[in-house]
Amino acid sequence: MINKEQLDNILNKVEKPARYIGNEQNIVIKDITEDTVRFAFAFPDVYEVGMSHLGMHILYNLLNSKDDIYCERVFAPWTDMEEEMRKNNIPLYTLESKDPIKDFDFVGFTLQYEMSYTNIINMIELGGIPILSKDRTKLHPFIIAGGPCAYNPEPLVGIIDFFVIGEGEEITLEIIEAYRQWRKNGGDRRDYLEMVAQIEGVYVPEFYSVEYNEDGTIKTFSPIESKYPSKIKKRIIKNLDESFFPDKIIVPYIETVHDRVMLEIFRGCTRGCRFCQAGIIYRPVRERSIGTLLDYARKLIEATGHEEISLSSLSTSDYSQILELVNKLIEEYKDKKIGLSLPSLRLDSFPLEIIEEIQKVRKTGLTFAPEAGTQRLRDVINKGITEEDLIESTEKAFSLGWSTVKLYFMIGLPTETLEDVMGIKNLAYKVKDIFFRMPKEQRKGNLNITVSTSCFVPKPFTPFQWYPQDSIETFNEKISLLKSSIRDNKITYNHHDSRLSYLEAVLARGDRRLSNVLIKAWEKGCKFDGWADKFRFEKWLEAFEEAGIDPSFYANRERSYDEVLPWDFIDVGVSKKYLINENEKAKKGELTKDCRKGCTGCGINKSFLGGVC
Amino acid sequence: MKIRAKFTKLKDLKYISHLDLMRVFQRAFRRANIPVKYSEGFNPHPQFSLATALALGVTSDGEYMDVDLEEYMSPEDFKERLNSVLPNGIKILKAVSLEDKNSIVSLVRWSTYIIGFKVQNEMTLAEIAEEVEKFLSSDELILIKEKKKGNKITVKENNVRDRIKELFPLSYQNDIIVLKTTLRTGSQGNLRPEELVELLEKYTSITIIRDSLKIHRLELFIEKGGVISLPI
Numbered sequence: 001m002i003n004k005e006q007l008d009n010i011l012n013k014v015e016k017p018a019r020y021i022g023n024e025q026n027i028v029i030k031d032i033t034e035d036t037v038r039f040a041f042a043f044p045d046v047y048e049v050g051m052s053h054l055g056m057h058i059l060y061n062l063l064n065s066k067d068d069i070y071c072e073r074v075f076a077p078w079t080d081m082e083e084e085m086r087k088n089n090i091p092l093y094t095l096e097s098k099d100p101i102k103d104f105d106f107v108g109f110t111l112q113y114e115m116s117y118t119n120i121i122n123m124i125e126l127g128g129i130p131i132l133s134k135d136r137t138k139l140h141p142f143i144i145a146g147g148p149c150a151y152n153p154e155p156l157v158g159i160i161d162f163f164v165i166g167e168g169e170e171i172t173l174e175i176i177e178a179y180r181q182w183r184k185n186g187g188d189r190r191d192y193l194e195m196v197a198q199i200e201g202v203y204v205p206e207f208y209s210v211e212y213n214e215d216g217t218i219k220t221f222s223p224i225e226s227k228y229p230s231k232i233k234k235r236i237i238k239n240l241d242e243s244f245f246p247d248k249i250i251v252p253y254i255e256t257v258h259d260r261v262m263l264e265i266f267r268g269c270t271r272g273c274r275f276c277q278a279g280i281i282y283r284p285v286r287e288r289s290i291g292t293l294l295d296y297a298r299k300l301i302e303a304t305g306h307e308e309i310s311l312s313s314l315s316t317s318d319y320s321q322i323l324e325l326v327n328k329l330i331e332e333y334k335d336k337k338i339g340l341s342l343p344s345l346r347l348d349s350f351p352l353e354i355i356e357e358i359q360k361v362r363k364t365g366l367t368f369a370p371e372a373g374t375q376r377l378r379d380v381i382n383k384g385i386t387e388e389d390l391i392e393s394t395e396k397a398f399s400l401g402w403s404t405v406k407l408y409f410m411i412g413l414p415t416e417t418l419e420d421v422m423g424i425k426n427l428a429y430k431v432k433d434i435f436f437r438m439p440k441e442q443r444k445g446n447l448n449i450t451v452s453t454s455c456f457v458p459k460p461f462t463p464f465q466w467y468p469q470d471s472i473e474t475f476n477e478k479i480s481l482l483k484s485s486i487r488d489n490k491i492t493y494n495h496h497d498s499r500l501s502y503l504e505a506v507l508a509r510g511d512r513r514l515s516n517v518l519i520k521a522w523e524k525g526c527k528f529d530g531w532a533d534k535f536r537f538e539k540w541l542e543a544f545e546e547a548g549i550d551p552s553f554y555a556n557r558e559r560s561y562d563e564v565l566p567w568d569f570i571d572v573g574v575s576k577k578y579l580i581n582e583n584e585k586a587k588k589g590e591l592t593k594d595c596r597k598g599c600t601g602c603g604i605n606k607s608f609l610g611g612v613c
Numbered sequence: 614m615k616i617r618a619k620f621t622k623l624k625d626l627k628y629i630s631h632l633d634l635m636r637v638f639q640r641a642f643r644r645a646n647i648p649v650k651y652s653e654g655f656n657p658h659p660q661f662s663l664a665t666a667l668a669l670g671v672t673s674d675g676e677y678m679d680v681d682l683e684e685y686m687s688p689e690d691f692k693e694r695l696n697s698v699l700p701n702g703i704k705i706l707k708a709v710s711l712e713d714k715n716s717i718v719s720l721v722r723w724s725t726y727i728i729g730f731k732v733q734n735e736m737t738l739a740e741i742a743e744e745v746e747k748f749l750s751s752d753e754l755i756l757i758k759e760k761k762k763g764n765k766i767t768v769k770e771n772n773v774r775d776r777i778k779e780l781f782p783l784s785y786q787n788d789i790i791v792l793k794t795t796l797r798t799g800s801q802g803n804l805r806p807e808e809l810v811e812l813l814e815k816y817t818s819i820t821i822i823r824d825s826l827k828i829h830r831l832e833l834f835i836e837k838g839g840v841i842s843l844p845i
Contacts, residue, residue, distance in 0.1 A: 009824060012670045017628040025640070025700055251640060253629045304697075305640030336643075337651055 002093045002100060010084035018253045019047035019310040020081060022095030026303060028064040029069070037176050038104040039063055039071045040094050040141070044119035045112075045530070047075045050123035051250070052258035054312055055110060055147070059168055069176055071097035074107075074127075076119045082126065092127035102524070104141045105179060108172070109160070110386040111149035114507035115500065115530035120145075120161060121522040122230040129420045131519065133161050133206065138189060146176070149508075151281050152460045152567040156206040157512035159519075162193060164201055165570055166234030167267070169244055171201045188411060197228050200341035201235035203230070208569070210512060213231075216553055218511065233571040236608060240267060240286040246297055248303035260341065261300040263293050265325070269314040270595045270613075272602075274382045275371070275413065275587050277459035278314055280574050283604040284613040285318075285596075292326050297329065301338060309333065310341040317342075317350040318596070326354055348389035352396050365404035365448075366397050372413055373423025380415050382582070392600070394431050398438060403445030405431060411478045411495075412456040412470035413588060424451065425485050432490055451486065452494045453479070455501035459508050460567045461574065463582035466559040469505040471552075472498045499537045501600040503529070505555040511566040514554075517547045575603035616680045617845050618689055618708040622673045626702030631666035637703065638663075638678070645694040650681040656668060664717040664833055665724070665798055666845070668807060673830035674706075675725075680718045709845045715845060722836035723778060724798040726806045729791045731825040734818070738785040744817040745780055745792070754812050756804075765836050773797075773812070776804035789825070798833065806830075 011017040032038065037548045041060055043050030050056060056073070063071035072094035077085060078168050085092070091100040096162050107127070124131050131138050136143070145156065148163040153163040175196055184193040197204045209230045211219040223230055235573065237243045245264065252259060268285035269278065299308055309329060311319075319325065329340050340358050347355075347368060355366075370385055372378045378385060394405060428451045435447045455475050458467045470478075475498035487494045506525050520543035528534035544551050559565065561580055568576075578601060585592060592600050595613065599605070605613050622634070629637070639659055642649045647807050649655040660681035667673055680691075686709035736744075748754075754774045760767045776797035783791045796804045806828045813819055834841050 011628055012824075017669065018630075018633060021625040021628050023625045023700060023702070025698075026645075253633045253637065255633075255636075302644065307639065307643070337657055483789035 001098045002090050004098065005426060006088050006090060007221060010081070010088055010090070013084060014081045015078065016047075016254055020077065020095070022073075022098070022221045023255075024253060025305075026248045027096060027250055028060070030064070030070045031341075032070060032097070035068045037069050037171075037179055038099075038106070038415045039069060039176070040074050040101045040104045042074045042101070042107050042109045043112075044076050044109055044116040044123060045528075046078055047233075047252070048254065048256040050444070051252050051256045053110065053112065054262045054264060055168070057246055057249040057262070058244065058264075059172060060250075061204075061248070062169055063172065063176075064246045065244070066173070068180075070096075072099075072104075074101055074123070076116075076123055076528070077126070079534070082122075082178065082582050085126065092123055100141060102129050106176075107141045107143050109143070109145040109147075111145050111147040111153075111156075113530060114149055114155075114504050117156065117507060117518050118522045118526045118529055120156070121519060122527050124159070131159060131209045133158055136161070136189065136248045142189075142192070144178075145504065146172075146280060146458070148278065149574065151570060152508065153203060153205065154512045154566040155510040155514040155518060159599070159612045160205075161189075161202040162196060162202055165203055165232050166201050167237050168235075171199065171235045171434055174199050175202065200233055203232045203514070203570070207247075208227075218566060221564055221566070221569055231569055231571045233607075234281070234573065236284075236573075237267075237286070238609075241288050241292050243286075245292075247299035249300060251304045251306070257308065258427070259306075260310050261295055261297065261304060262310050262312045262357045263300075264288065264312045265293060265319045266313050270318065271315060271384065272382050272582070272592050272595065272600065273371070274380070274463040274582055275410065275456060277462050280461045280571050280579075280602075282314065283469060283572075283602065284609060287320060290321055290328065293325060294332070297332075301333075301336075302604050307337065308339040308341055310343060312343070314344060316345045318346070322350070322356065322607050325327060326358070327421055330357060336486075346385070347397075348385055352393070352400055356400050365406055365450075366394075366402050367392065367406040367408065369408040371408065371410050372416075372420060373409060373425070373427055374420045376589055377413055377416060377420045377423070379591055380586045381413055382586070382592055382593065384594065387430075390427070391430065391434060398435050399442065401444040403435070403443075404448045406452065407431070408448045409451065409453045410456045411453045411482075412475055414464055414467050416470075418478075418481065421481055422485065424453065425482060427505070428486065429488070432488065447490045449491045450494065451482075451491060452496075453482065454496045456500050457501050457505045457508055460565070461572050461579070463579045463586055465509065465565065465579065466561065466563075468558045469502065471556055472502050475501070497532065497535070500529070500549070502510070502555050503537075503540055506551045507554075509566070510554050513547075513549060516586060517543050517549055522547055571607065573602075573604040575606045578602045614682050614685055615685075615711045615713070616682060616688055616708055617711050617713075618678055618680070618688075618692065618695075619706045619845060620676050620678065621704045622667060622676050622702065623704075624672075624702040625779065626700065627667075627672045629752045630669060631663065634703075637700065641695055641698050642680075643690055644698040647680075647691065647694060648683040648686065649725075650683045662716055662718050664721050667830065668805065669830075671806070671830060675830055675832035677717050677721075677833055708844060711845075717773040718833075719800065720835040720837070720844065721733055721833055722797070722801070723795050723834040723841060724806075725784070725793070725795045725831045725834070727791060727793055727829045727831060728806055728810065729789050729790050729825075729829075730810075730828045731822045732790060733820040733822060736819065737786075737789075738782060740786065740790065741782045741790060741819065745782060748817050749777070749780060749815065751816065754816060756808055756812060773804050775809070776802055777809065780809070790819075793831075795819075795834075 060071050063069045074094045142161045145160045150163045178195045193204045196202045210221050213219045266287040268282045371383045458464045479495045521540050524539040643696040657694040664677040694740045753772050756771050756773045758769045778795040780794040835844050
């Protein structure tokens with residue numbers, strides 16, 4: 001255990017010390033014996049962000065439901081705490097036992113967004129563990145990683161010992177079982193890596209080699225020996241309704257991003273928006289039943305005392321019995337003053353009356369995500385939402401008394417023209433007109449429209465994975481155009497930092513040569529890159545320069561269909577042929593239907609289900 | 614019905630803020646099935662209040678709250694049910710049912726603290742007692758407070774001598790000096806223990822090592838018609 005008295009002294013000096021104390025309601029405290037396998041679940045961002053992540057709560061409680069596994073949590077300390085820890089030689093520790101992470105058997109990072117990668121390096125080093133895989137010995141834990149960004153693990157090769165691809169519930173237990181075996185038999189690190197390389201869904205990068213063409217593209221990517229699988233198949237939980245879900249979750253002391261009971265209603269999405277990575281990698285759609293969900297809601301409210309339940313999924317209104325579920329939850333919790341929140345709701349397919357019922361307590365704003373400003377471009381990205389849908393929904397919302405509306409868009413989508421960009425402005429103005437078209441006595445509240453644009457980042461395993469990202473200059477021109485044309489005191493315009501989106505694009509579709517850049521950027525002090533006040537773009541550019549790598553090669557280059565992509569060795573179940581076909585349809589502005597309305601042939605049912613979705 | 618309860622805030626829980634503590638109780642009420650009354654209106658919230666805020670890092674054996682309940686519950690039951698769900702560090706010590714319409718927030722007048730710290734220059738207990746006596750004998754102890762109003766910083770000077778009821782050294786052991794003090798608390802004048810430390814640094818030759826400072830609240834007092842008493 002780290003020195004508690006020393007910790008106490010530094011906690012008095014840092015902002016939000018409760019980030020670092022643990023001891024929350026429903027924390028798991030266990031005796032550690034010789035048989036215990038110790039797993040540090042590491043979230044590479046601050047406590048408030050990490051604690052809002054449902055996946056962590058699931059794995060934490062799943063692993064801890066086994067007697068001889070102890071899963072503990074560790075988050076990235078904020079810069080003030082890191083400084084104090086370094087000054088006082090306190091290594092990075094877990095919140096449960098307060099033991100340094102270097103004493104663990106595993107440190108498992110979850111990769112939720114690319115801009116957290118420098119924090120991973122920082123946490124490993126702050127834990128007193130060598131940052132490079134090759135420098136670790138039997139005395140060190142295995143550093144592993146999973147989560148959505150693990151679908152292109154290559155930029156972290158050399159830092160992470162091995163990756164788990166896909167959903168973690170089963171595979172994590174298999175890895176730990178293999179570890180137990182290995183520990184009993186005795187052997188070196190390599191022996192264990194040999195063992196896990198045989199587990200479906202595990203990727204051990206050092207068993208694969210890459211050769212490059214002269215133009216910098218990949219020539220070959222192959223296992224160094226034929227005993228290693230040439231394709232890594234993602235793992236999924238076949239029956240979600242019977243899979244593990246926690247009946248208690250840790251209740252944080254400080255306010256977190258999402259501080260509430262999260263009910264995961266289903267995984268996967270059938271909509272097929274062409275920019276969306278989650279929509280492909282989490283296929284197929286699998287639902288939990290209403291009975292199961294109500295049961296978990298009851299247990300979780302009892303165990304936490306939370307005042308809000310939120311339904312979690314990629315597209316809430318697509319849950320097959322959403323109205324019944326929502327009505328039952330309202331009925332059960334209305335009198336108990338427990339609120340319900342429905343994020344990721346498509347308002348074109350959900351009765352506003354129900355939202356009104358939910359928001360009886362407090363009317364929050366409504367959020368719409370048309371993603372693109374014109375119908376043409378919305379067809380290109382297969383966002384099956386029409387202008388009529390949006391107008392109808394807003395008309396109704398205004399008549400029911402809403403007056404705060406948020407509109408989300410992306411700029412830099414494939415084939416976008418300046419006309420499409422101006423379409424964003426036009427749509428916002430139309431929404432404003434709808435409000436003022438209502439007779440004055442019917443208008444309630446003060447109209448407040450927020451338009452937000454993010455910069456499109458092409459992601460692996462999407463139909464747009466071959467597409468060049470707009471340059472920073474082009475993004476900025478489009479942003480200036482919107483800034484100068486949206487001039488209305490009822491409409492606020494927000495936009496993302498294009499430089500951050502550029503780096504995200506580099507890392508999202510990067511290869512293993514980038515790990516060197518990550519380390520250099522970290523050495524220059526980059527961390528918490530996703531936090532505007534910590535982001536230092538010029539340091540990143542220096543890092544690229546020193547590593548002799550051109551970031552635009554990754555962000556702004558169009559790939560051909562026959563190029564070997566760094567993530568091609570991963571099998572997500574959706575065929576490359578399907579993605580190519582979708583990209584071709586996008587160019588023609590052709591729509592692909594929601595696959596709940598009939599199979600669109602993505603391939604997931606052949607490779608993963610052996611039947612229908 | 615109304616319940617007034619006394620509780621502790623110890624160990625790691627000293628690192629959670631006043632607002633965090635409110636949330637801890639709201640959730641504990643729900644877990645313990647305490648029938649807390651909710652306010653009417655658009656954003657109903659539970660009818661309960663904490664006597665006074667503690668600064669981050671300060672521990673306490675004497676915190677108080679008032680809670681309005683929807684239906685009758687024996688104070689003993691209230692205490693036991695809540696204690697079975699509260700985190701390690703917060704414990705209900707005592708609970709009574711009350712008729713008093715006045716909320717604890719408006720009644721609080723005095724707090725007693727234990728303050729411990731190390732000093733830079735070595736002093737004997739007698740020397741410290743002498744310094745403290747000199748400190749208390751002055752009529753004017755000026756506390757300087759900076760207030761930010763927009764871009765403007767205004768400096769306010771207040772004589773706070775009458776907000777110190779008592780102050781005396783208890784012990785001097787292992788380099789640590791321990792003082793006991795009772796200070797004005799509440800809406801009708803307030804002196805925080807951190808501010809007292811500031812004044813000691815300003816008006817005496819005691820040089821406090823800030824990193825070593827530890828503060829603990831022992832008890833809160835209310836005052837009615839000039840009579841000082843415990844809240845319950």
